[in-house]
Amino acid sequence: MIRRLFGADANIANRNIGYSKSMSSNEPGLIIILIDQSGSMKNRCGSGSKQSKAECIASNVNRVLAELCLRNTKDVGGVPQVKSRIDISIFGYGCDADDRRAVRSAFGGALDGKSIVKLPDLAQNYLRLGEQGENDKCSISLPIWVEPKAIGATPMGAALSKAAEIAEEWVSTHRTSFPPLILNFTDGEVNDVTPKKLKKIADCLTSISTDDGAALLFNCHISSGKGDSCMLPSSKDEIPAEVSASLLFDISSSLPRLMQQLARARGFAQVDDNTRGFAYNIDVTNFIHFLQIGTVGLAGSLG
Amino acid sequence: MICVPKSEKSLEECEDVYGSLGFRFAISDGATEYIGSQLWARTLITSFLHGFDPFDAHVWEFNSRQWEIACKSLYSSSSWFGGEKIKKGSAATFLGIVFNDNLNFRAVAIGDSCAFHFREGKLINSWPMTDPGEFNSNPTLLFTNHTPARPLVWQGSCLKNDSVVIATDALSKWMMELNATGDNPLAILKEGSKDGMNQFIYDLRKSGKPKLDDDDVLAVLIQL
Numbered sequence: 001m002i003r004r005l006f007g008a009d010a011n012i013a014n015r016n017i018g019y020s021k022s023m024s025s026n027e028p029g030l031i032i033i034l035i036d037q038s039g040s041m042k043n044r045c046g047s048g049s050k051q052s053k054a055e056c057i058a059s060n061v062n063r064v065l066a067e068l069c070l071r072n073t074k075d076v077g078g079v080p081q082v083k084s085r086i087d088i089s090i091f092g093y094g095c096d097a098d099d100r101r102a103v104r105s106a107f108g109g110a111l112d113g114k115s116i117v118k119l120p121d122l123a124q125n126y127l128r129l130g131e132q133g134e135n136d137k138c139s140i141s142l143p144i145w146v147e148p149k150a151i152g153a154t155p156m157g158a159a160l161s162k163a164a165e166i167a168e169e170w171v172s173t174h175r176t177s178f179p180p181l182i183l184n185f186t187d188g189e190v191n192d193v194t195p196k197k198l199k200k201i202a203d204c205l206t207s208i209s210t211d212d213g214a215a216l217l218f219n220c221h222i223s224s225g226k227g228d229s230c231m232l233p234s235s236k237d238e239i240p241a242e243v244s245a246s247l248l249f250d251i252s253s254s255l256p257r258l259m260q261q262l263a264r265a266r267g268f269a270q271v272d273d274n275t276r277g278f279a280y281n282i283d284v285t286n287f288i289h290f291l292q293i294g295t296v297g298l299a300g301s302l303g
Numbered sequence: 304m305i306c307v308p309k310s311e312k313s314l315e316e317c318e319d320v321y322g323s324l325g326f327r328f329a330i331s332d333g334a335t336e337y338i339g340s341q342l343w344a345r346t347l348i349t350s351f352l353h354g355f356d357p358f359d360a361h362v363w364e365f366n367s368r369q370w371e372i373a374c375k376s377l378y379s380s381s382s383w384f385g386g387e388k389i390k391k392g393s394a395a396t397f398l399g400i401v402f403n404d405n406l407n408f409r410a411v412a413i414g415d416s417c418a419f420h421f422r423e424g425k426l427i428n429s430w431p432m433t434d435p436g437e438f439n440s441n442p443t444l445l446f447t448n449h450t451p452a453r454p455l456v457w458q459g460s461c462l463k464n465d466s467v468v469i470a471t472d473a474l475s476k477w478m479m480e481l482n483a484t485g486d487n488p489l490a491i492l493k494e495g496s497k498d499g500m501n502q503f504i505y506d507l508r509k510s511g512k513p514k515l516d517d518d519d520v521l522a523v524l525i526q527l
Contacts, residue, residue, distance in 0.1 A: 025311040080385035
């Protein structure tokens with residue numbers, strides 16, 4: 001009776017479904033965050049905001065990193081420990097002090113220059129504790145890992161290439177893990193490669209896979225406060241008629257079923273198998289939703 | 304009793320907790336995203352086994368305070384994440400069942416731990432879930448820092464030689480899925496445990512049909 005319970009059929013069925021692995025200490029996941037640090041990120045984050053776009057992204061990325069650490073903190077023998085369920089990679093792209101286009105690790109301090117950081121190491125090595133959020137009533141003191149920066153051009157092609165390099169090396173030693181998730185935050189247009197070349201680089205990136213599926217690339221364009229916006233569209237009919245919107249839509253992956261559920265839980269009722277992990281010209285609130293769906297929601301739900 | 308932690312954990316880290324006293328039996332599944340959830344689960348079980356209603360407002364307030372005192376003395380406040388986790392409180396599911404001399408029972412539950420009633424080896428009832436599709440990653444929980452909702456209540460009667468299994472979510476879901484295929488979950492569990500439960504659970508997680516989710520596993524067989 002028991003022999004019938006076991007067999008390769010179950011494994012084959014699971015491979016066909018994909019994006020179902022739990023993020024665990026034995027099989028961690030990888031989240032790569034790419035942050036546009038070009039000069040235009042100095043501008044305000046939408047109308048009425050006190051923060052620049054660079055400050056908004058840095059502040060919310062720090063908040064999400066803290067939440068990832070907290071969600072994966074367990075007590076082990078009476079000692080709180082952060083479990084090594086997620087590997088984190090954060091790269092900023094813009095220009096360096098000599099005005100050369102640069103893609104560099106956004107970590108500083110003890111993590112300076114590191115391409116990938118395990119969650120327990122992240123929890124222990126922050127730049128400082130700082131106040132999070134604009135709201136004085138609920139600002140709390142949490143670690144800061146990423147500082148806002150805004151200088152130079154937008155070498156998005158180089159950033160996606162770097163992400164591909166990181167992801168390729170990582171999957172070679174994590175074949176059975178949930179595939180890499182890449183989140184790209186920008187306020188502008190790529191200017192180091194042509195749109196056609198960017199699409200090619202993105203295709204290479206999303207062809208990198210583990211046994212659980214291909215890498216996911218989600219793109220988020222931060223608002224300048226003007227023009228039409230869209231969030232998690234299912235077709236090009238829903239996006240503003242701008243070249244940059246069309247390009248970012250084309251290179252964005254579709255949401256796997258689990259993320260569709262997470263999006264619906266956050267009020268995005270219209271998601272389906274065609275929905276792309278893409279947001280264009282969005283404000284701070286929707287940016288936070290997008291970031292959380294792709295990180296905390298995912299990591300919190302899986303394992 | 305079957306108790307096997309999630310594959311990445313040691314037995315000490317298992318957040319599924321069990322207790323029994325006389326005709327009272329209880330299980331509680333500490334919510335993994337909260338700190339001190341094993342401690343909270345134990346607090347709820349101890350309270351129930353000693354005849355208190357963990358859902359009563361006064362009992363809950365006492366239990367919450369006990370948890371907070373124990374946590375603050377246990378966990379170092381020197382790490383930012385330890386301090387932040389204590390502020391968020393803890394949470395767990397709970398299922399308790401008590402029998403009387405006539406084999407009548409009353410069960411209370413919050414969340415997705417389940418009770419299964421078997422007669423002549425066949426499953427005749429499961430509660431509070433009846434379908435594996437009802438399980439998800441957001442069960443109702445009993446929190447340390449929110450006044451508890453009223454629990455679900457099930458009253459019924461058993462006959463001599465009936466069996467009742469109480470189990471946390473992973474094994475409960477698996478038992479329902481197995482039952483739906485026509486196989487007998489109670490018989491399978493009894494047979495599987497003969498060669499070592501850890502290996503049996505490992506095999507079910509890896510290649511079982513149906514596959515067992517990789518989560519803490521706890522089940523208690525009550526033979527009447």
